Amino acid sequence: MIMDVPFYDADSMKIVWHGNYIKYLEVARCDLLSKIGYTYLDMMDEGIAYPVATMELKYIKPAKFGQKLRIVSEITEYEPALYIKYEIFDNETGEKLFKAKSMQMCIDAKTGESIYSAPKKFIEKLEEYA
Amino acid sequence: MIMDVPFYDADSMKIVWHGNYIKYLEVARCDLLSKIGYTYLDMMDEGIAYPVATMELKYIKPAKFGQKLRIVSEITEYEPALYIKYEIFDNETGEKLFKAKSMQMCIDAKTGESIYSAPKKFIEKLEEYA
């Protein structure tokens, strides 16, 4: 088998590869949902899922190894779909490095059908959190 | 050291995690640039780089293991910045699974300063290719 070395596997200059930010957004989103008290595991229990439908990413300044990142995430809408916006800052200097917005549709995990309202339990948790 | 298992490391249902599409876009972009005859290695040789500045992703239907993907990518503009649009299809059914748009700025690799015109050699290669 012959393969090329993928560019994303061999990034240079100690700079974080742009695709890796999506992992940091997911870690931040899981952290936010956990603080709200309604995690992906709760979703599974209720037979729903929130797959990512769209994502907008804006790279301002590259993150580097040795840097501590502060990620601020906030739910801006939850019906008819879940919108979250994110900002990543250098934790020391406060400099903004990145921002993003994700849209997630609520779906029935079995049928895949869209549900345009948020689960009751999620709304309750969101109201407590706010 | 205590850590949580990241959600992106433990995806379910044989569905491709949404963050992985950025890798496929990069493979497609490298393939496109290689066909044009002006690769990331050529950029390095000329002392420039094309970091990704913005990205818009639209997930239509999830890709799965066992599926062959056809990725169509096209340069839509190259000055003052490089715009590429991408579409991913199921190679068998032709069904569209995903689309995206990336914007990359040309910068001086040493100083990091933006360059609003494309390198001469790149333009020549683009014209030959078109």
Next chain:
Amino acid sequence: MIMDVPFYDADSMKIVWHGNYIKYLEVARCDLLSKIGYTYLDMMDEGIAYPVATMELKYIKPAKFGQKLRIVSEITEYEPALYIKYEIFDNETGEKLFKAKSMQMCIDAKTGESIYSAPKKFIEKLEEYA
């Protein structure tokens, strides 16, 4: 949320991060199983799985972006467990870059119990292939 930039997300010197080789081994293994005619999808159909139990990795020379890799993989034993050995070469110079050995146990996908014999269909395919 505050997080460190992980070192594996910010590798330097255009060198492939050592953890990425496991992906290449998996691609090679899937390719080998597909040539044999008994893939992970066939395993799922038969209600079994072959999780990796041990792995030994030896890094000889780093792979770099722009390099084409030739990966040679071979099944050395399939009972009581599946042993595969791998070698990665620079496709141009023939230089050996890496070698590895994996051991995978056959298990019942539902109960998780070990099965010390290979599935009949797998053995037939292996004999045809050899």
Next chain:
Amino acid sequence: MIMDVPFYDADSMKIVWHGNYIKYLEVARCDLLSKIGYTYLDMMDEGIAYPVATMELKYIKPAKFGQKLRIVSEITEYEPALYIKYEIFDNETGEKLFKAKSMQMCIDAKTGESIYSAPKKFIEKLEEYA
């Protein structure tokens, strides 16, 4: 461009893909080196590097999303090469999930030549730490 969906991008059953453990080992190693007071950044400053030369991995029980992992790592030798052993436990039950051993060679970052002794500063830090 046509590509297969890689198996490692589409893992099933909420189980962590076996290749991801190498990331956890690296996070644990960076954490250990940071506690010792001699990080990868210090190595770069001194013009040396510690690339991974061999790695042995043993998968005992799969990690899952929702699980907290405790990673215990320990330097067992540092001359003529650096040996670290790792164990990963479920942080709640204490059950052992995984163990590994890595060997890293000290090299001159410029020439790539092996150095069979550890840097003085590293040894001092190791002695303080122990």
